[in-house]
Amino acid sequence: MCPRKYAFRYLDRAESEHTSPSLVLGSVVHSAVGWFFEERVGGHSPSVSDALDICHADFAAAVEGAPVRWGRWTKADLLEHAERLVRFFLQEEHDLRVAGVEERFEVELRHPTTLEPLPRPFVGYFDFRVVGGEVVELKTARSAYSGIDIASNLQFGAYAAVLEDIDAARLSVWVIVKNKRPRLQKLPVVADPDRQRWFFDAAMAIEKAILAGHFPPAPGWMCSSCEYQKQCLGPSASGSLPKAA
Ligand code: SF4
The missing domain is CATH 3.90.320.10 (Lambda Exonuclease; Chain A)
Structure with a gap:
């Protein structure tokens, strides 16, 4: 979606400056749901509560890596939200x-x-x-x-x-x-x-x-959560506006 971001990530192997709550959320929901069905494919009978334990463990691991830009979230709120999504999906689709x-x-x-x-x-x-x-x-x-x-x-x-x-x-x-x-x-x-x-x-x-x-920047809505924001826009770049004098 942004050629400059591609170059940072795949060519320069640049260090990620932060990760976003929505990336953490997507990744832990995905892995807990994937684990549940992998167990089923392997002939086991996991429960929703087992999947929530996986969600918990993956969440703890995910927030240990690059700093999370929490914004309006707290750790506890985001974990609760992730659990709600896993529970919802497995209640809807457990017999898939x-x-x-x-x-x-x-x-x-x-x-x-x-x-x-x-x-x-x-x-x-x-x-x-x-x-x-x-x-x-x-x-x-x-x-x-x-x-x-x-x-x-x-x-x-x-x-x-x-x-x-x-x-x-x-x-x-x-x-x-x-x-x-x-x-x-x-x-x-x-x-x-x-x-x-x-x-x-x-x-x-x-x-x-x-x-x-050719890796031109593609500035737009993604910049506010981009994990290479400072490397691209400069060290003073941040999501907040300078305070009025
Ligand atoms: S800050 Fe914006 S333009 Fe720069 S790499 Fe990130 S998404 Fe692309």
């Missing part, structure tokens, strides 16, 4: 017939019209493969996804482009909307030719920019 969790795949990509190969394979991990062939990508978000959020998302475009190659029947994005009363939004991602062409055109343009060493 999952066949695989975090399955890795690797696919060589070729532009569907020009047949030009992309310079590297696409490597990914689907969150869940459900019995019957559906693959599910799980997200947490502050508000529900719109049609344009799905259509302009490179990750979903990429997944939709390889569904046949990885023998998946269809792709769904499930969004846990993180309200006080959470809800689950289920969105199908359709692999139509327009979406495929858009994804491949975008991916090839991005690859060309990487090869040419």
Whole structure:
């Protein structure tokens, strides 16, 4: 989403200045839910309370790493919120017939019209493969996804482009909307030719920019939570305005 951020993270291996509560939340909810279904796939019978213990432990580990920019959150509030989301999802979907969790795949990509190969394979991990062939990508978000959020998302475009190659029947994005009363939004991602062409055109343009060493900043709403904010904008950059004299 921001070429400069890409360069900080993947080329310079720059140290992250902070992490955000929403990243911590997404990661611990994801790992607790993933653990629950992995246990089920392994023939065990975990309870929701076991998953909440995992959530607790992962939360403690997550807040030990890079400093968290807490903002309006306290540690206790965020943990309670994470537990609420895990409990909600598992109460709704505990009987989901999952066949695989975090399955890795690797696919060589070729532009569907020009047949030009992309310079590297696409490597990914689907969150869940459900019995019957559906693959599910799980997200947490502050508000529900719109049609344009799905259509302009490179990750979903990429997944939709390889569904046949990885023998998946269809792709769904499930969004846990993180309200006080959470809800689950289920969105199908359709692999139509327009979406495929858009994804491949975008991916090839991005690859060309990487090869040419073009990493311009893309300033916008992401800057306020960017973990390389000071390295990009300067050491005096901060989310708050200077006080009036
Ligand atoms: S501060 Fe903004 S422009 Fe700079 S790297 Fe981060 S997201 Fe990109």
